[in-house]
Amino acid sequence: MTKAEDTLPALDPGTIPLLRGVSTATITLQLLKRGFRNVAIDGVRPVNPQAVRLVGPAFTLRFIPLREDIGTPALLQQPESPQRRAIETVPTGEVLVIDAHGEHRSGTLGAILVARLKARGVAGAVSDGAVRDSAEIAAMAYPVFSRGVAAPPNFTRLMAVDAQQPIGCGGVAVYPGDLMVGDSDGVVAIPRHLADEVARDGAEQEKLEIYLRRRIERGDSIVGVYPASDETLARYRRWREAGEPDDLGG
Amino acid sequence: MTKAEDTLPALDPGTIPLLRGVSTATITLQLLKRGFRNVAIDGVRPVNPQAVRLVGPAFTLRFIPLREDIGTPALLQQPESPQRRAIETVPTGEVLVIDAHGEHRSGTLGAILVARLKARGVAGAVSDGAVRDSAEIAAMAYPVFSRGVAAPPNFTRLMAVDAQQPIGCGGVAVYPGDLMVGDSDGVVAIPRHLADEVARDGAEQEKLEIYLRRRIERGDSIVGVYPASDETLARYRRWREAGEPDDLGG
Amino acid sequence: MTKAEDTLPALDPGTIPLLRGVSTATITLQLLKRGFRNVAIDGVRPVNPQAVRLVGPAFTLRFIPLREDIGTPALLQQPESPQRRAIETVPTGEVLVIDAHGEHRSGTLGAILVARLKARGVAGAVSDGAVRDSAEIAAMAYPVFSRGVAAPPNFTRLMAVDAQQPIGCGGVAVYPGDLMVGDSDGVVAIPRHLADEVARDGAEQEKLEIYLRRRIERGDSIVGVYPASDETLARYRRWREAGEPDDLGG
Amino acid sequence: MTKAEDTLPALDPGTIPLLRGVSTATITLQLLKRGFRNVAIDGVRPVNPQAVRLVGPAFTLRFIPLREDIGTPALLQQPESPQRRAIETVPTGEVLVIDAHGEHRSGTLGAILVARLKARGVAGAVSDGAVRDSAEIAAMAYPVFSRGVAAPPNFTRLMAVDAQQPIGCGGVAVYPGDLMVGDSDGVVAIPRHLADEVARDGAEQEKLEIYLRRRIERGDSIVGVYPASDETLARYRRWREAGEPDDLGG
Amino acid sequence: MTKAEDTLPALDPGTIPLLRGVSTATITLQLLKRGFRNVAIDGVRPVNPQAVRLVGPAFTLRFIPLREDIGTPALLQQPESPQRRAIETVPTGEVLVIDAHGEHRSGTLGAILVARLKARGVAGAVSDGAVRDSAEIAAMAYPVFSRGVAAPPNFTRLMAVDAQQPIGCGGVAVYPGDLMVGDSDGVVAIPRHLADEVARDGAEQEKLEIYLRRRIERGDSIVGVYPASDETLARYRRWREAGEPDDLGG
Amino acid sequence: MTKAEDTLPALDPGTIPLLRGVSTATITLQLLKRGFRNVAIDGVRPVNPQAVRLVGPAFTLRFIPLREDIGTPALLQQPESPQRRAIETVPTGEVLVIDAHGEHRSGTLGAILVARLKARGVAGAVSDGAVRDSAEIAAMAYPVFSRGVAAPPNFTRLMAVDAQQPIGCGGVAVYPGDLMVGDSDGVVAIPRHLADEVARDGAEQEKLEIYLRRRIERGDSIVGVYPASDETLARYRRWREAGEPDDLGG
Numbered sequence A, B, C, D, E, F: 001m002t003k004a005e006d007t008l009p010a011l012d013p014g015t016i017p018l019l020r021g022v023s024t025a026t027i028t029l030q031l032l033k034r035g036f037r038n039v040a041i042d043g044v045r046p047v048n049p050q051a052v053r054l055v056g057p058a059f060t061l062r063f064i065p066l067r068e069d070i071g072t073p074a075l076l077q078q079p080e081s082p083q084r085r086a087i088e089t090v091p092t093g094e095v096l097v098i099d100a101h102g103e104h105r106s107g108t109l110g111a112i113l114v115a116r117l118k119a120r121g122v123a124g125a126v127s128d129g130a131v132r133d134s135a136e137i138a139a140m141a142y143p144v145f146s147r148g149v150a151a152p153p154n155f156t157r158l159m160a161v162d163a164q165q166p167i168g169c170g171g172v173a174v175y176p177g178d179l180m181v182g183d184s185d186g187v188v189a190i191p192r193h194l195a196d197e198v199a200r201d202g203a204e205q206e207k208l209e210i211y212l213r214r215r216i217e218r219g220d221s222i223v224g225v226y227p228a229s230d231e232t233l234a235r236y237r238r239w240r241e242a243g244e245p246d247d248l249g250g
Helices: A002-006 A015-019 A024-033 A082-089 A111-119 A134-138 A192-217 A230-241 B002-006 B015-019 B024-033 B082-089 B111-119 B134-138 B192-217 B230-241 C002-006 C015-019 C024-033 C082-089 C111-119 C134-138 C192-217 C230-241 D002-006 D015-019 D024-033 D082-089 D111-119 D134-138 D192-217 D230-241 E002-006 E015-019 E024-033 E082-089 E111-119 E134-138 E192-217 E230-241 F002-006 F015-019 F024-033 F082-089 F111-119 F134-138 F192-217 F230-241
Strands: A054-065 A095-099 A124-131 A144-149 A158-163 A167-169 A172-174 A179-183 A186-190 B054-065 B095-099 B124-131 B144-149 B158-163 B167-169 B172-174 B179-183 B186-190 C054-065 C095-099 C124-127 C144-146 C158-163 C167-169 C172-174 C179-183 C186-190 D054-065 D095-099 D124-131 D144-149 D158-163 D167-169 D172-174 D179-183 D186-190 E054-065 E095-099 E124-131 E144-149 E158-163 E167-169 E172-174 E179-183 E186-190 F054-065 F095-099 F124-131 F144-149 F158-163 F167-169 F172-174 F179-183 F186-190
Touching: A015 A054, A015 A179, A015 A192, A024 A179, A024 A186, A024 A192, A054 A082, A054 A124, A054 A167, A054 F167, A054 F172, A082 A111, A082 A158, A095 A167, A111 A124, A111 A134, A111 C192, A124 A167, A124 A179, A167 F054, A172 A186, A172 F054, A179 A192, A186 A192, A192 A230, A192 B111, B015 B054, B015 B179, B015 B192, B024 B179, B024 B186, B024 B192, B054 B082, B054 B124, B054 B167, B054 E167, B054 E172, B082 B111, B082 B158, B095 B167, B111 B124, B111 B134, B124 B167, B124 B179, B167 E054, B172 B186, B172 E054, B179 B192, B186 B192, B192 B230, B192 C111, C015 C054, C015 C179, C015 C192, C024 C179, C024 C186, C024 C192, C054 C082, C054 C124, C054 C167, C054 D167, C054 D172, C082 C111, C082 C158, C095 C167, C111 C124, C111 C134, C124 C179, C167 D054, C172 C186, C172 D054, C179 C192, C186 C192, C192 C230, D015 D054, D015 D179, D015 D192, D024 D179, D024 D186, D024 D192, D054 D082, D054 D124, D054 D167, D082 D111, D082 D158, D095 D167, D111 D124, D111 D134, D111 F192, D124 D167, D124 D179, D172 D186, D179 D192, D186 D192, D192 D230, D192 E111, E015 E054, E015 E179, E015 E192, E024 E179, E024 E186, E024 E192, E054 E082, E054 E124, E054 E167, E082 E111, E082 E158, E095 E167, E111 E124, E111 E134, E124 E167, E124 E179, E172 E186, E179 E192, E186 E192, E192 E230, E192 F111, F015 F054, F015 F179, F015 F192, F024 F179, F024 F186, F024 F192, F054 F082, F054 F124, F054 F167, F082 F111, F082 F158, F095 F167, F111 F124, F111 F134, F124 F167, F124 F179, F172 F186, F179 F192, F186 F192, F192 F230
Parallel strands: A054 A095, A095 A124, A124 A144, B054 B095, B095 B124, B124 B144, C054 C095, C095 C124, C124 C144, D054 D095, D095 D124, D124 D144, E054 E095, E095 E124, E124 E144, F054 F095, F095 F124, F124 F144
Antiparallel strands: A054 A158, A054 A179, A167 A172, A179 A186, B054 B158, B054 B179, B167 B172, B179 B186, C054 C158, C054 C179, C167 C172, C179 C186, D054 D158, D054 D179, D167 D172, D179 D186, E054 E158, E054 E179, E167 E172, E179 E186, F054 F158, F054 F179, F167 F172, F179 F186
């Protein structure tokens, strides 16, 4: 696993703090401008709708369908199972991202493992499969995204086979170290080498959109405002320079 | 677009107020009695579960899958895009109904456009695709129904091509001017020429069902009560004539 | 229907009370240890997220797709319809379990029928189809699980054909008398003859997991703790014998 | 099972011979004229594309998902299994129709059972699940329709639970005794009491369509021809009365 | 409809003949090089596997889900139905492309309509829904592609609403005039303005691939050959200049 | 990759020859008897129905969804792409097994790569995605199984990321070295350590089934014959000892 991390582009220390204020909707637009259409993980929803804000580099874990002689309760509960090892290995501040290989009828994470992730300072978890103990997870102030809930343990239908390899999660490629960002619209994966610029430009876009939304809410047409015409952009810049007064111009 | 509206059957002025008190469950039964089995838009849910009551004539907007040379951010943000024009064109009191052509991985509406619809007095919106900025939309007291949420903007995977044409939405035909009604069970489309009678008979049915439900809640069997026998109907009418007393008869 | 019930293995009187304290996640693990991988009903969610705790023997009802000459409003509202008869027949304390044959676009239950089930002391309902009047059902303090909501009545697309036969519900076999247990993770079916031992061992497992989770929350690694090593189990037993003090050992 | 058959409407002895010459496309149009939209079994294809012509009354068999303690190889191979009993019980000339409850990953029929059906004079088989030994079945001159092929035996994922009950097959209601007709477009179920008139009117329609198709093939427009105008129908009748000469009129 | 055609870029007269020799696999690679990833219509297969070669400009027809009061047999068989009008209007040499709005349980075309298309010199048809009378269509030497077969007529579940508008077909945008090409791998849509260059470069690529495949078949490694290195390309050019001898060089 | 192969259990030299005569239907029954229910790869069909017989150890290749900056034509055509390397690395006699991560809209293999596999003596290929150039592949006497066909090259939607790791293929776990067997019913994966005994017992079962099928074809009931009673088994053994005469006994 060290190999993958050694070769990752360094992140600007301001990037993760900036991303905490940028919505996934904004990030997808920034990535689209750079040629990326397929960055939003399909179908994942927050287990606790009150704890959706998720930011951190991806630590990946991959499951495949169960084989009955390997995926027994006895074997899989051994600490050297890739799932168990991953729980104790994800670095503080990173996000556990799980490829459940399309299977949503067994839980890829349960409350005790999530409690351990939280205790270890892991930033959160994303699974394109299900989670179990969902009421307990929902009661934690901790961001976990999944495609659904399912009572059975993972080894009913799945086996973890490796970690820190490139995976597919909800139809999106996720490489170890990619920046994962989650909110009420779901989760997006930002390619590592683009994280700094997407964070910076995304934060700028958020400020503009606050201005534009106020314009719309006071009754302005979207014509010339959203998307912003050059004139609107000029007014916006004056408004920002003026200290963001109540008078929006336009 | 005027053409479609010119030929629409006139609505009784009491119909929309009446429909505000009729559930979609009741409307589907009234339509079934008139031979319509396929009127409930499949799979749409309210973005804000506190703002589900939606009534108004349909204004339709149609998307098709993206073609990469047309659906660029630059082109689609031009005001003459059918989506942008529709936002500024839906008449006050009508409902924007979107045919997303089965694609749910990009948002067909975002918070700024919904804010504009609300500011313009549009009654609400229904999309058989996704919406983005869902937390912001959910924070508005405004009825928006969708099949899900997705962070990416529509031009990641979709292009709006025309408005005010007949569309399919969630497996249901929607013609401009059809009466859209939404609540916690989803959204139904009432063919325009049936709206007056469905509203009137639906409102009647709602009153009867309140009486029947009270009968059930006090412990009566459903036999003879639900569906109502002639005797139950007679008692119901006496109860209504008597000013709806606590004594339900039966 | 008596025939099915006559031949059912007797339940220990403590089993249902015990199961009220055992999560579906725990039950699936207990059943997996006994060789059952396919016990969790796929995709059902509580209509009222505040009323999810469901325990009781299954009373089954089976729907098939509609045939237009049989499934008319007139015919199906007759009290001898299998659906209507089932509502008045499910014994107190049992759970109505519905096989909707994969159809989720019409409601297999509505508010008046659910009100009747509740009034009769039926323990709850599970449908792998939809329910209608979902806001009214969600307002009852009563556990109903479904795959979704849909406004149209069942006879728009479905017909009830028999009751108390083995059914498939959400991809799981359910026999009359199987123990149904529901919570936030969904619903599981426990084969009748295993209910006593699953309840007993499940209740034990719940106690152990409380201890393990506290260990994790105070910062212990999952290694040796979850799954519990022999040493952890020994400490757990001492902790229980000591009256479950704050000091968890380990 | 006798009960179901006792109450079935009698079939005109000419109906089954007539139906052998009527396509499923024609039958669906005849049924649509009588108010039936949902009669074609979704997704079934002939295992042997050279042996698709299937006509006969339905004998129904119902599967549900497997429960691991019941669906063992040992138990299910006992002759009293509903599947085994059905194979020996379907009357000569009838069609075995299987409800596989949506499961297509295990075979509901294999070559030896199909060989037995053929030896017993059963008219054919339809399954909305899979069949196994498909190459061997395809080599028989015998009509078997399924949604696909799958190597595993049924008791890998399914259990037969009863026969001669109403079932859903490919989204269509099938009652014992309904007339099943299959060809290259798939399989349709004709409600028993309509079989005589559908056979008669369908056979008439087939003759008209041969005439119309010849008109089209010689270069006539479909306008006035398909669907046939009164004038076209008059010409058609003259053509038939004239002994169906090469000169089509029109 | 004339409007759409008036504004179409002219096609080089050699383009359609060239495209007859270019596979859809080759076309998708040419389009990918120009930034188009989404050009292959998902899931359509040839009804007659012996008649798969299809080339021509698109003439589009759009269906939406049925509304029971509009989509009656009586109304829809009137010649002014958009479907009927389209059959008589598609220009010689063009391809009828149908958007079935995701519905595959009723036939969007039958044998008589296909016979008329063939008689009129239309190049073929593509539907992302089903066709009926599939055996008869399969017996014509005529290219028709569909997602499947289904016996019922279109007005069982669908209504044609307009023609020559942009549509989605199998997840791909199709504009009137786009070049449709079909073979055993399915159907692709080439944006009109790229047709000339895709045809020209595609035809070149086909020649190269014949050479490369011969190299592979004689035992060469793909390294340096596929994709072709500069050296391989040089040898290929010499081979072509030498009159394509048996000696492949390399 | 050598590591995986070093630790594989040795195969009896007779196993692969034996397996060539054992059907996948038989193998699934042998595996079910050993506790394996999930061994048949879901949905794969032979590209060439005349070349379905496939036997050999698995060599695995894994794809994930495309990321637009990595999966460019330029980069992916480099020979060090895992897909290209795999084509040149699969040992003679092994089977290339591809995990397409659920994506079927782009081809994971095309004709030139398959030609190279064939030239290198690879036993065949299985992909749970699509293949392209399907007509050319179908014209080779070579077993390739896929979930479908699609014209676009893999790098339209997919990227190969590694080889010789455990994968999921069609919902089944496949480990490098597992024995893949394919025929008209699809493809199964036999866990390596069970291959010898499954081959031996499967070959025995095939012989018995030939006898049983003859019994059925001459008109015997399945009762006591299929599954075989002790008496039937005794007769079968006598029949084999007697040199398999026309007289089947029983």
